[in-house]
Amino acid sequence: MPDAQETLAIAFELNSAPIEATVEPQTPLIDLLRERFGLTGTKRSCDVQVCGACTVLLDGAPVSSCTVPAFEARGRVVLTVEGFAADEGSSPLIEAFVNNAAFQCGFCTPGMLLAAKSLLDADPSPSEEAIKDYMRGNVCRCTGYKKIVEAVHEAAEASR
Amino acid sequence: MRPFRLHEPTTVQEAASALADAGGGAALYAGGTELLLAMKSGLLAYDTLINVKSISGLDAIAADGNSIVIGASATHSAVEHDPLVRDRLPLLSEVEHGVANLRVRNVGTLAGNLCFAEPHSDPATLLLVYEAELDVAGPSGSRRIAVGDLQTGSYETSLGPDELLTAVRVPAFQAGVRAAYSKFGYHHRPTLGIAAALAVEDGVVADARLALGCVSPVARRLSRSEDVLRGERIDALTEGASALREVSRLASEDADAVEDMHGGVDYKEHLVRVFMERTLLRALAKNGGGDA
Ligand SMILES: Cc1cc2nc3c(=O)[nH]c(=O)nc-3n(C[C@H](O)[C@H](O)[C@H](O)COP(=O)(O)OP(=O)(O)OC[C@H]3O[C@@H](n4cnc5c(N)ncnc54)[C@H](O)[C@@H]3O)c2cc1C
Numbered sequence A: 001m002p003d004a005q006e007t008l009a010i011a012f013e014l015n016s017a018p019i020e021a022t023v024e025p026q027t028p029l030i031d032l033l034r035e036r037f038g039l040t041g042t043k044r045s046c047d048v049q050v051c052g053a054c055t056v057l058l059d060g061a062p063v064s065s066c067t068v069p070a071f072e073a074r075g076r077v078v079l080t081v082e083g084f085a086a087d088e089g090s091s092p093l094i095e096a097f098v099n100n101a102a103f104q105c106g107f108c109t110p111g112m113l114l115a116a117k118s119l120l121d122a123d124p125s126p127s128e129e130a131i132k133d134y135m136r137g138n139v140c141r142c143t144g145y146k147k148i149v150e151a152v153h154e155a156a157e158a159s160r
Numbered sequence B: 001m002r003p004f005r006l007h008e009p010t011t012v013q014e015a016a017s018a019l020a021d022a023g024g025g026a027a028l029y030a031g032g033t034e035l036l037l038a039m040k041s042g043l044l045a046y047d048t049l050i051n052v053k054s055i056s057g058l059d060a061i062a063a064d065g066n067s068i069v070i071g072a073s074a075t076h077s078a079v080e081h082d083p084l085v086r087d088r089l090p091l092l093s094e095v096e097h098g099v100a101n102l103r104v105r106n107v108g109t110l111a112g113n114l115c116f117a118e119p120h121s122d123p124a125t126l127l128l129v130y131e132a133e134l135d136v137a138g139p140s141g142s143r144r145i146a147v148g149d150l151q152t153g154s155y156e157t158s159l160g161p162d163e164l165l166t167a168v169r170v171p172a173f174q175a176g177v178r179a180a181y182s183k184f185g186y187h188h189r190p191t192l193g194i195a196a197a198l199a200v201e202d203g204v205v206a207d208a209r210l211a212l213g214c215v216s217p218v219a220r221r222l223s224r225s226e227d228v229l230r231g232e233r234i235d236a237l238t239e240g241a242s243a244l245r246e247v248s249r250l251a252s253e254d255a256d257a258v259e260d261m262h263g264g265v266d267y268k269e270h271l272v273r274v275f276m277e278r279t280l281l282r283a284l285a286k287n288g289g290g291d292a
């Protein structure tokens, strides 16, 4: 075991604000977000990169914050569901999720919204197939997915 | 997770020396999608992780003659979307899209997939039919090996303790090759992977490359099945054709399937027979040529 715990000073953009933090190499990004910054919208469930509850966007791309180390955020842009919700541009997706009842317990919802945002940023009018394909790594135990797919489709229409 | 130190070399030489100096106490870290899970669960423990991504230039994907050279820190997503890969290796792009989920593809690397040597790997199977080669570097220089010479067993490779994979070199198929890949399974990783590449000349199979993975610890080429296909007229290779039956039967015999959490031997041999025929029919149906 290393004799003294190494720490790394990192700087990155979190939800549109520049921030600095000191992290240990083994700290996963989710712990920095939830415990240091109180951003508890990011959920931990499986802890093995399967469910997507912990999804955040790193430079716009979905990653599993349960496993990606916090130091990987260095010099990059991190978006959590709190930053997403604060952005006016997110209202079509948020409203579509509400209108379609695309959640029940809501535990998967932050990850679903961020995955959907990343999809719509890359492809503003995805087919149903493309939505299912893109979101297939985000697991929901309540809704049966149909309403989620419909919500993403509706948000895409609304943004046009 | 047990604390570790992070070492960030900027050159391949520095990384190899760091591995040599650590004498087993360090591991290479690329995306960490396998390594960190094993460390979280306590299965593996290292004092130091050596970040492959800090080595400059290793994320490059570039053409070298007929081959595309994919650097060791290129992620599955980078490979999938790379314009050269899409243009010259469309089947590799398609297969990379089917690996894991989007978040794992955005972080995990092709090289890390191969070096982890988990038996259930899509690229390890596919790259056998591309006859890909690997550039391996150590403190005293570099060497090039066939992709099939990397994995020696479940989670075991032929890499020395102070060696790292620096690039995956994938030659494009020649014109007229019809290729397809099939995967099947209900777990996170595939239960079965089959790759087929058929060179067709004047309506006849001039050359055949078949690879089978996931059902046994190490993916393999199927030379007896390939031999049956060579010289066959493709218009005779329709559903249920005796040659296809024979190819599939030999494939299941040569699979050396083992029982694991994905299923028993009989089940896997059955999957091999069913998916071998389907994969060949899919490849043959690509009669416009090209590999995807
Ligand atoms: C949920 C999930 C689903 C998956 N599904 C699939 C699937 O469907 N098909 C499939 O094929 N794979 C699948 N995988 C595996 C995935 O492809 C690998 O996790 C990923 O590619 C590993 O790359 P990495 O960069 O994260 O490797 P790391 O975790 O960083 O490293 C893996 C191993 O390789 C070593 N290593 C890394 N880079 C080098 C190098 N340059 N030279 C030498 N050694 C090196 C490390 O020391 C470690 O032992 C899945 C994984 C997960 C977590």
Ligand code: FES
Pocket: A043, A044, A045, A046, A047, A048, A049, A050, A051, A052, A053, A054, A055, A064, A065, A066, A067
């Ligand atoms: S908690 Fe990270 S993917 Fe499930």
Ligand code: FES
Pocket: A102, A103, A104, A105, A106, A107, A108, A109, A139, A140, A141, A142, A143
């Ligand atoms: S709403 Fe409960 S898990 Fe998706």
